[in-house]
Amino acid sequence: MREITFMQATLEALSEEMAKNPKIFVMGEGIGKRGGNFNTTKGLFDLYGPDRLCDTPICERGFVGLAAGAAMTGTRPVIDFMFADFILDAAGEIINQIAKIQYMSGGRLKAPVLLRGCIGIGHSAGTHHSGSYYPMYAHFPGLRVVVPSNAYDAKGLLKQSLNSNDPVLFLEHKSLLTKKCPVPEEEFLIPFGKARIVQKGADVTVVALAMMVHQTLEVCKQLEGEGVSVELIDPRTVAPMDIETILDSVHKTGRLLIVDETFAPCGIGAEIAAQVNDRGFDDLDAPIRRLNGAHSPTPYSPPLEAAVVPQPDRIAQEIRDLMAE
Amino acid sequence: MNNLELEKKLDLYRGMRTIRECEERLVRSHQRGLIPGPCHTYIGQEAVAVGVCACLRNDDVIFSTHRGHGHAIAKGLHPRELMAEVFGRATGCSGGRGGSMHLFAPEVGLMGTSGIVGPSILQATGAGYSFKVLKTDQVSVAFFGDGAVNNGAFHEGLNMATIWNLPVLFVCENNQFATEVPFHYSSGNPSVAARGAAYGLPGVEVDGNDVLAVYEVAGEAIQRARSGEGPTLIECKTYRTRPHAEGMDDYSYRTREEVDEWKSRDPILRLREILVADNESMKENLGAMDTEVKALIDEAEKFAEESPYPDPLTAEDHVFSANSRKIDHA
Ligand SMILES: Cc1ncc(C[n+]2csc(CCOP(=O)(O)OP(=O)(O)O)c2C)c(N)n1
Ligand SMILES: [Mg+2]
Numbered sequence: 175m176r177e178i179t180f181m182q183a184t185l186e187a188l189s190e191e192m193a194k195n196p197k198i199f200v201m202g203e204g205i206g207k208r209g210g211n212f213n214t215t216k217g218l219f220d221l222y223g224p225d226r227l228c229d230t231p232i233c234e235r236g237f238v239g240l241a242a243g244a245a246m247t248g249t250r251p252v253i254d255f256m257f258a259d260f261i262l263d264a265a266g267e268i269i270n271q272i273a274k275i276q277y278m279s280g281g282r283l284k285a286p287v288l289l290r291g292c293i294g295i296g297h298s299a300g301t302h303h304s305g306s307y308y309p310m311y312a313h314f315p316g317l318r319v320v321v322p323s324n325a326y327d328a329k330g331l332l333k334q335s336l337n338s339n340d341p342v343l344f345l346e347h348k349s350l351l352t353k354k355c356p357v358p359e360e361e362f363l364i365p366f367g368k369a370r371i372v373q374k375g376a377d378v379t380v381v382a383l384a385m386m387v388h389q390t391l392e393v394c395k396q397l398e399g400e401g402v403s404v405e406l407i408d409p410r411t412v413a414p415m416d417i418e419t420i421l422d423s424v425h426k427t428g429r430l431l432i433v434d435e436t437f438a439p440c441g442i443g444a445e446i447a448a449q450v451n452d453r454g455f456d457d458l459d460a461p462i463r464r465l466n467g468a469h470s471p472t473p474y475s476p477p478l479e480a481a482v483v484p485q486p487d488r489i490a491q492e493i494r495d496l497m498a499e
Numbered sequence: 500m501n502n503l504e505l506e507k508k509l510d511l512y513r514g515m516r517t518i519r520e521c522e523e524r525l526v527r528s529h530q531r532g533l534i535p536g537p538c539h540t541y542i543g544q545e546a547v548a549v550g551v552c553a554c555l556r557n558d559d560v561i562f563s564t565h566r567g568h569g570h571a572i573a574k575g576l577h578p579r580e581l582m583a584e585v586f587g588r589a590t591g592c593s594g595g596r597g598g599s600m601h602l603f604a605p606e607v608g609l610m611g612t613s614g615i616v617g618p619s620i621l622q623a624t625g626a627g628y629s630f631k632v633l634k635t636d637q638v639s640v641a642f643f644g645d646g647a648v649n650n651g652a653f654h655e656g657l658n659m660a661t662i663w664n665l666p667v668l669f670v671c672e673n674n675q676f677a678t679e680v681p682f683h684y685s686s687g688n689p690s691v692a693a694r695g696a697a698y699g700l701p702g703v704e705v706d707g708n709d710v711l712a713v714y715e716v717a718g719e720a721i722q723r724a725r726s727g728e729g730p731t732l733i734e735c736k737t738y739r740t741r742p743h744a745e746g747m748d749d750y751s752y753r754t755r756e757e758v759d760e761w762k763s764r765d766p767i768l769r770l771r772e773i774l775v776a777d778n779e780s781m782k783e784n785l786g787a788m789d790t791e792v793k794a795l796i797d798e799a800e801k802f803a804e805e806s807p808y809p810d811p812l813t814a815e816d817h818v819f820s821a822n823s824r825k826i827d828h829a
Contacts, residue, residue: 230659231662233659235655236652236656239621243628244625247629251625266618276818278596281594283603
């Protein structure tokens with residue numbers, strides 16, 4: 175099978191859906207002729223024209239509020255934020271309006287807005303260009319939150335997002351954008367709330383998202399050599415969260431570690447742990463563990479930056495510690 | 500404007516009377532404890548919603564505010580569905596999930612009222628963008644108060660509508676207070692209409708208690724929007740003669756005299772005077788119309804009171820599109 179990058183995969187997905195559905199339009203800064211800061215819309219301006227690839231002024235709240243009204247009146251806006259950090263300027267429009275429109279209208283209106291942006295720590299981007307934020311969005315009813323870890327998932331989930339009637343936050347880790355993997359040419363969609371078992375294993379379940387999937391994979395071989403067989407699960411969407419797949423795995427392994435680049439307090443790991451406690455307590459042979467990024471803004475200097483992200487050796491050690499419990 | 504045909508003037512009168520009757524009934528219902536939540540009435544401002552919406556087609560859309568009952572009715576929401584919603588009943592326009600500040604009736608172009616000050620401006624701009632992408636000749640209207648013009652949404656929305664030449668009307672109802680804060684305190688520029696120039700769109704000021712004047716100004720702006728000539732900002736100078744919301748104190752920030760003075764400029768009385776001055780026998784017609792409107796609202800209120808509350812088991816319905824939660828896990 176051919177291999178393409180994460181970036182190419184989402185571009186293909188977007189272009190295919192735009193060709194099929196004339197109601198899709200994209201808004202953002204530099205997404206027109208320029209093709210997007212991360213090449214998210216490269217070449218689309220020539221195919222679909224300026225109304226459907228609309229360059230905006232720097233008014234995040236404004237164009238997200240606009241997207242709400244557009245979605246309510248029959249179009250399907252894709253808002254390309256470049257960096258997900260900028261989404262915060264539009265938080266009220268997302269959380270108070272877009273996420274609630276279906277509900278407060280008693281189902282009479284839909285708000286199929288796709289909000290996409292790059293996340294993740296790396297490349298000394300500094301703290302205004304490094305956030306991930308997905309636990310926060312997953313907290314709110316009415317939003318789908320997608321965090322793919324590879325090109326295949328990114329394509330299938332972006333296509334799903336563009337066919338969903340619910341608003342979706344689609345968050346793309348910067349360090350994954352140029353990573354390649356096999357992606358079929360044929361059409362496929364991946365439903366929300368379906369985890370992927372990245373690697374089967376028998377001794378310990380590790381749940382990881384985005385970049386942390388790759389960081390964990392790096393140490394799996396080594397641990398295998400030490401006699402520890404890791405089952406690695408990538409939930410792919412944090413809202414909805416596929417807790418069933420995690421429970422099934424814990425039933426088998428009896429041990430659970432959640433590795434997450436974002437903050438621990440009130441985070442994804444806390445949520446998964448609570449749900450597994452509720453429904454899988456009898457399966458547990460050891461306390462559930464979490465390994466998170468540091469609870470601090472993201473520093474700039476490379477050694478500091480590396481220190482706030484779970485690195486492979488930390489992940490390996492955490493797994494060993496959990497096996498020793 | 501006095502040469503507007505009689506039929507149309509009577510429509511405007513009926514529209515304003517319907518809103519007033521409904522609002523006065525809601526005031527009493529609130530006092531009787533029938534309304535579980537907040538209730539911001541539109542009393543005194545009816546000429547704005549009615550004058551603007553009379554120029555719109557059914558497939559044109561409006562976005563409104565916390566003070567949205569008048570806009571909803573003027574755009575065609577049946578008072579029954581409004582009252583039932585405000586009473587929290589299953590038959591309300593939002594099925595009891597919205598309440599007074601979250602009214603939705605897309606089938607008549609009521610795309611929503613909002614508990615947050617500002618978003619109506621952006622959402623109307625978005626509808627205008629939809630119409631551009633879909634290549635239709637629909638028009639979109641944002642209603643908002645003077646309080647919203649100092650919010651960033653105003654700045655961002657007007658600028659975007661102007662640069663993309665969108666078919667949008669920005670209708671500011673300057674009733675001179677945002678809750679208790681006078682507009683002259685919160686704005687460095689006493690004119691909202693004058694701000695249009697800052698964004699490069701026409702800004703027009705109109706007497707918001709003169710329904711014929713509002714109708715004329717809105718009609719022209721809508722015509723411009725529909726024919727591709729872009730957005731307009733309209734400042735309607737008006738006044739609410741009830742407290743900010745029912746049950747709130749009203750004379751800590753303004754005087755009884757001021758309120759009474761504005762009551763004498765009541766938009767319904769003013770149109771009535773014009774109609775009667777033209778033709779003394781009109782009194783009877785208007786009296787008959789008042790009776791009809793009263794009967795309509797009697798019926799609406801009865802409908803609302805007799806309607807069932809929503810089933811608590813449905814409290815989580817409509818968070819996502821139909822059954823998608825299940826589909827996603829299938
Ligand atoms: C973003 C936001 N801030 C504050 C409020 C609280 N609030 C509700 S109505 C209101 C005043 C609004 O004044 P204006 O826009 O002039 O409308 P009016 O009530 O006069 O119709 C305020 C401050 C709110 N609903 N939303
Ligand atoms: Mg006001």
